[in-house]
Amino acid sequence: MTSMILNGERRAVRAAPDTPLLYVLREEFGLNAAKFGCGLGQCGACTVVIDGAAVFSCVTPVMLAENRQVTTLEGLGTAEAPGPLQRAFIDAQAAQCGYCIPGMMMRAHALLTRAPDASDAAIRAELEPHLCRCGTQMRILRAIRRAADAMRPRSTAEAGR
Amino acid sequence: MRTRRVIAGIGIFGLAAAGAALALAWRPAIAPVPPPAPASFDPALVRRGADLALIGDCRTCHTTSGGAAFAGGLPLPTPFGTLYSTNITPDPETGIGRWSEAAFARALREGVDREGRHLYPAFPYDHYSATSDDDVRALYAFFMTRPAVAATPPPNELPFPLNIRLTLAGWKLLFLHPRDLAPDPTKDAVWHRGRYLVEGLGHCGACHSPRNLLGAEVVSRAYEGGEAEGWRAYALGAASRAPVPWDEAALTQYLREGFHPLHGVARGPMAPVVENLAAVPREEVVAMARYLASLGAGSGTATPPLDPSSGPGQAPQSAGMQAAIEGAGTDLYAATCAACHEGERPPPFGGVSLALSTAISGESPRNLVNVILEGLPARGGTGQPIMPGFGAVLTDAQVASLAAGLRRRFGGGAPWPDLEPAIREARAARHLAARPAAAITPAMTPAMTR
Amino acid sequence: MTLSRRAVLAGTGALILAFSLGSARAQTETGKGEGPRKRGLPGSLDDTPRLDAWIRVGPDGAVTVLTGKAELGQGLKTALLQIAAEELKAPLARLSLVTADTGRTADEGYTAASHSVQDSGTAIRHAAAQVRTLLIGEAARRLGVPAEQLRAEDGAVLGPGGARIGYGDLVTDALLTAEAQPASSLTPAAEYAVLGRPVPRIDIPAKVTGGAAYIQDLRPPGLLHARVVRPPSYGAILIEVDAAAVERLPGVVKVVRDGTFLGVVAEGEWTAIQAMRRLATSARWRETASLPDAAALPDALRALPSRDSTILERGAAGGAGTVIEGTFTRPYLAHGSIGPSCAIAEWQDGGVTVWSHSQGVFPLRRALAGLLRLPDDKVRCIHAEGAGCYGQNGADDAAADAALLARAVPGRPVRVQWMREQEHAWEPFGPGMVASVRAAVTPDGRVADWTHEVWSPSHMMRPGPPGALLAAREIAEPFPPAPPVALAQPEGGGDRNAIPLYAFPNARVVHHFLPEMPLRGSSMRSLGGYLNVMAIESTMDDLARAAGLDPVTFRLRHLTDARAGAVVEAAARRFGWDGRSARAGGGFGFAFARYKNLEAYCAVVVEITLDRETGRVAIERVVAAVDTGEVVNPDGVANQIEGGILQAASWTLFERVAFDRTRVTSVDWSAYPILRFSAVPRSVEVHIVAQPDQPFLGVAEAAQGPAGAALANAIRDATGHRLCDLPLTAGRIKAALGA
Structure with missing residues (x-):
């Protein structure tokens, strides 16, 4: 049986090893953020972070998450206590229908963790795998920029401790 | 294609050769001319030059991603340092605006710029040397009518002594020879045209032929396969290991449309090549294909599992492809690849049957590893195959096991001996996906204009 | 249907002048507003005049606002609550919103054509203002002071000498059953506290934190998952399929085949998907090459029989000058919702409840009732938000799929989600x-x-008629195709x-x-x-x-x-x-x-x-x-x-x-x-x-x-x-x- 560390907690997985991670997250663990969009790795709606890297959960068999750190949008905060990236998306009102947003946020989370000083051009380039049909991209870019700016002083401070 | 590995070993040897041949090495400047007026060129000549520039892939190296066309500055990383492509717009100060046609011709065929400096052979003048006077004139007309852009590329980052251009004279002495393009009475005019384009402007051998330690193509082993930007440029002709042998029709379709149902899609550094060839007159591509097909059929013996003209199979494309083979268990191929590669949807948008893929049967695992790690990333708003990469979730051991397993399962041949280093190198080379891939838009209607 | 439109539909191809509007309201994309206004009331109040159809106040003062329109990602919920809060003079936080539900809300047709704030917002605005007037009137009666001396603020009526009665204490069962009046005392723009402000959207926090925000996130107890196998092409006929082999797979509950309609119900979603693929692999179809040459689509369109109408005729033709002409063409365009269509249906006691991201739950109910051969009141359709739809995507079709599949397993909710390829192939495209x-x-x-x-x-091929639904055309006894609707000017199609x-x-x-x-x-x-x-x-x-x-x-x-x-x-x-x-x-x-x-x-x-x-x-x-x-x-x-x-x-x-x-x-x-x-x-x-x-x-x-x-x-x-x-x-x- 596979087990993984999901949003900080070790969880055993009942599903067969070839089940895509997306269905394990949604069905077995009742999580909502990772979305089915295409099942083909073409739109990014299912994106989660595994060991710091953004991956399409719809095409990743759960066996590949064995013993790894899996982070979903639920791991970044709650509506009551949103994390900095979530706060930035709320502040920038960066959603219309919002269906694509969790995937984008997870890739942005991986990027900003790895490269807190990411340039605007780097943020755009990083989001290329993601589609938004409502046309909210300008706000999404603003929100990620805002989050990067908000997160940077703190990470600098933490580094200095 | 862009040749990033050319100067391996030029080093000390080149310096010595240059010293010995100093007299030969020195080339005079050609006097600058007032920039010719764009209107002075015959528009028909300019149009021909545009097609030739596409066949020569000029723009591909002389333009940065998102930068002004032909303004140069694209980094060409090599094992010894980084070269930057030059500005070939007609800007008088930073481009080639003051170059006469003679200076342009000398650069193209002899690798010497107007000022008399030797050019690095990343610029494939060893192929362009075959270009006819007429075609040089057309290319000149094309470049002199482009918008002038003031841009100076960053200085090359090469260590001593490679940064001494005179060393290149020695290299040229050894390797820059006229190509033998004598007429072959057994061949037709189309073949001759194809040979002229493939050996000359098309510079196919620059990637598809092996190079020696001094970075020059090994003429005796032409088209036995080479390296390009971290990808394997597979052997063409007799040495090809494509499961289904290439023929003229398949080559034509592949070069023009960027895919063939029995071979898959052109990606990596081949993507801009097919994008360029998609826009040139069809007969030029047919000619190239005829010549390339005449190089031999290779060793492939696979029977095509489907008639490429028969279209999709019975299963609805709309059934949903995204189901792994039932009960795949821990079989990585069944759980991650099979859904698309056995999905009954033909290339280019469906995954090619891996039994047909040269990535599996080829002489090097590098392309397979690249594609497993990085996939075929989505780029821009153009129709093209998209494949997710698995580099973030597969360990090196898993990639190795998957690649070796695919080779075994699909009868690709003896196990690759160099799988682990290929994976390490591919992981280290993050620039692989950096180049926008070509659009594949089958059968687009021509625009109506008024 | 207006007389003029019928004239057009019956037209012979000759140019005829049509769509003279007079006092009639032309059929619009919302499916409402046809015919003369009934009561002369603003917005959707004209169809649904009772105030408590729009605004309800609980004994605790909590306000429920009801709308027949749906949130499609356009921020409708927030906008309507802003309107209600402004006119009611109640804090935004005390307001909740119920959106399109055939069991609870007014029938406002389709949420379409940028009509929602006009139709529903206007109704809610006037209803809220009139409810405020009624509450003030009730307070005046209780306090024994003229209404002019009272004012509403923060969910209460305030009077002289510090008198304050909360809305919850004022409201009675009968009070809000009143019908709306033509005139309302609306708040002047200069006094706005909530309207016209960039109030943050109420739906965004859940959407950016993984809350249950979409129909895809609903998980009622006992939920089953289903998938359909759509034919490979328009009009394809299912010849044979090995349903028994798929039904034997572990976790598969039922394979449903009705004519060419084919689907599978399973305990788990991934099981359903794998079973769907197995079904698709074993299915044999007869296809017909019925499509035009894509490369010559504009010519193909212009060659089709047409019903012509001159919708503007002004001055004289042939004015002289430099002539500019152009023929502009657009291909078929996909709505391309990022989330493929999804629906949940549950059969109970001979009736069905369907959760759908349809833009029109009332027309959908009519279509489903027709398809299922049930009276309207045996079908309840509840809107649940999906991914942005940008018009009619597969939402209604998925609802029909869910209803048919759930009928085979009564008592358990069945969730159907389309695959990407199904949405892209089968959604009703924006026409060429x-x-x-x-x-x-x-x-x-x-x-x-x-x-x-x-x-x-x-x-305008939305449901209403059952034949507008894909499944209704696939079942063994299919419904006739829905008649094509030419939307009338001035809105037009x-x-x-x-x-x-x-x-x-x-x-x-x-x-x-x-x-x-x-x-x-x-x-x-x-x-x-x-x-x-x-x-x-x-x-x-x-x-x-x-x-x-x-x-x-x-x-x-x-x-x-x-x-x-x-x-x-x-x-x-x-x-x-x-x-x-x-x-x-x-x-x-x-x-x-x-x-x-x-x-x-x-x-x-x-x-x-x-x-x-x-x-x-x-x-x-x-x-x-x-x-x-x-x-x-x-x-x-x-x-x-x-x-x-x-x-x-x-x-x-x-x-x-x-x-x-x-x-x-x-x-x-x-x-x-x-x-x-x-x-x-x-x-x-x-x-x-x-x-x-x-x-x-x-x-x-x-x-x-x-x-x-x-x-x-x-x-x-x-x-x-x-x-x-x-x-x-x-x-x-x-x-x-x-x-």
Whole structure:
């Protein structure tokens, strides 16, 4: 049986090893953020972070998450206590229908963790795998920029401790 | 294609050769001319030059991603340092605006710029040397009518002594020879045209032929396969290991449309090549294909599992492809690849049957590893195959096991001996996906204009 | 159905004048508003006058606002709550909203055509104001003071001497059952506390934290998962399938086959998907090559039989001048919801409850009741939010699938979600269209003649009739196909925005309605407005060029509507149109339209850089000005306009449904490319031209026409060529440029 560390907690997985991670997250663990969009790795709606890297959960068999750190949008905060990236998306009102947003946020989370000083051009380039049909991209870019700016002083401070 | 590995070993040897041949090495400047007026060129000549520039892939190296066309500055990383492509717009100060046609011709065929400096052979003048006077004139007309852009590329980052251009004279002495393009009475005019384009402007051998330690193509082993930007440029002709042998029709379709149902899609550094060839007159591509097909059929013996003209199979494309083979268990191929590669949807948008893929049967695992790690990333708003990469979730051991397993399962041949280093190198080379891939838009209607 | 529309449908192909409106309201895309107003009440109150159909107040003072419209990602919930809070004088936090539910809310037809704030917002506004008046009246009665001495504030009525009675204490069972009156005491704009403010959307926090925000996230107890196997092509017949083998798979509950309708119900979602694929693999179909040649689609459309109507006839034809003509074409376009359609259905006691992201739960109920051969009251449809739909996507069809599959397993809720390929192949596309304009301009820059003809299939194939649902056409006893509906002017369908807003003395507009549909089509954002505005605004640009006039000046010369002129001027000024300077490869484009000639005014300026060697377009800067009447939420307006601009950029540059003679082949995002971040403009600015005392105007689709046209005009400016066939791909631009 596979087990993984999901949003900080070790969880055993009942599903067969070839089940895509997306269905394990949604069905077995009742999580909502990772979305089915295409099942083909073409739109990014299912994106989660595994060991710091953004991956399409719809095409990743759960066996590949064995013993790894899996982070979903639920791991970044709650509506009551949103994390900095979530706060930035709320502040920038960066959603219309919002269906694509969790995937984008997870890739942005991986990027900003790895490269807190990411340039605007780097943020755009990083989001290329993601589609938004409502046309909210300008706000999404603003929100990620805002989050990067908000997160940077703190990470600098933490580094200095 | 862009040749990033050319100067391996030029080093000390080149310096010595240059010293010995100093007299030969020195080339005079050609006097600058007032920039010719764009209107002075015959528009028909300019149009021909545009097609030739596409066949020569000029723009591909002389333009940065998102930068002004032909303004140069694209980094060409090599094992010894980084070269930057030059500005070939007609800007008088930073481009080639003051170059006469003679200076342009000398650069193209002899690798010497107007000022008399030797050019690095990343610029494939060893192929362009075959270009006819007429075609040089057309290319000149094309470049002199482009918008002038003031841009100076960053200085090359090469260590001593490679940064001494005179060393290149020695290299040229050894390797820059006229190509033998004598007429072959057994061949037709189309073949001759194809040979002229493939050996000359098309510079196919620059990637598809092996190079020696001094970075020059090994003429005796032409088209036995080479390296390009971290990808394997597979052997063409007799040495090809494509499961289904290439023929003229398949080559034509592949070069023009960027895919063939029995071979898959052109990606990596081949993507801009097919994008360029998609826009040139069809007969030029047919000619190239005829010549390339005449190089031999290779060793492939696979029977095509489907008639490429028969279209999709019975299963609805709309059934949903995204189901792994039932009960795949821990079989990585069944759980991650099979859904698309056995999905009954033909290339280019469906995954090619891996039994047909040269990535599996080829002489090097590098392309397979690249594609497993990085996939075929989505780029821009153009129709093209998209494949997710698995580099973030597969360990090196898993990639190795998957690649070796695919080779075994699909009868690709003896196990690759160099799988682990290929994976390490591919992981280290993050620039692989950096180049926008070509659009594949089958059968687009021509625009109506008024 | 109005008399005039019936006349059109019965038309013989001859040009007939139709759509004289008189006192009748034409059929609109919302499915409501047909026929004369019943009571003379504002907005949807006219159909549903009881106040408690809109506003309910609990004994604890909590307010429930009800709307028959649905949240589609456009920010409707927040806007309606702002309106209710403003007029009720109750804190936003005490308000909750119930959206479209046939069991609870008013029937407001479809949430479509940028009508929601007009229809439902207006109703809620007046209902809330009247409820406030009633509550004050009740307080006056209880306190024994004249109502004029009382005022409402913060969910309570306040009176002299510190008297304060909360709404919860005032409300009685009977109080809000009153019917609305024609007049309401509305809050003047100057006193707004909530309206007109950029109130943060109430739905966003859940959406960015993984809350249950969508129908896809609903997990009622006992939930089963289902998938359908759609045929490979239109009209394909299922010949055989090995249902028994699939039914034996562990976790599979049932395979349902009814004619060509085929689906599978399973305990788990992944099991359902694998079973679906197994079913698809074993199924054999008979297909018919019924599609036109995609490369000649415009010709195929124009060759179809048409029902023609002249929708504008002004002045005399044949005015002299320099003639500009162009034939503009658009391919079929996919709605392309990022989340494929989904529905949940549960059968109980011979009836069914269906959760759907349909834009119209009441029409869907009628269609499902027909399909299932049930009386309407045995079917309840509840809206649950899906991914953005931009018109009629597969939502209603998925609802029908769920209802049919759930019928096989009564007592357990069944959730169906379409696969990506199914959504791309089977959704009702935005129809392919042709619009041709011929115009003449005098040497002094006046448009002397104008003829616009548009050929379009129906943009309104929504349910109501069961035959509009895919499954109803697939079952063994299929329903007849739904009749094609030509939406009437002034809102129009394929002819939406075909009548120019410009004051041309001589003008004719002809609508060639095409009852046949080569591909399945229905409503998609802005309907025909996108192509008609593209045709008009491209021609205006070329006329200005022919007359040697600045395109903005030229437009202003022909606009008599002061609000239109103000929006055009605002966009030009904010962009710095007069100070723009040519760059190598640069291009500027301007366009304007008033959506439907009835809703928001929008002008857009686009600046591009064109790479002549590849034909690729980079959008540098977009500036839009919009007048949407009174603004409920300025940030919401900006969000909608920004979205419309980017969506239109994607349609204009990239999109085309591809098909061979049998099948739709663009069944995923690789074969149906849309805008990705690399093509997102460098900057987009939206400026609102304030009109605080004017009625609400629909805004959600106002930008698509002018944004697409401005982009086309920028491409014309940069290339010197007018490209008329959408999409304006890099390949086509390159081909037009030659060398």
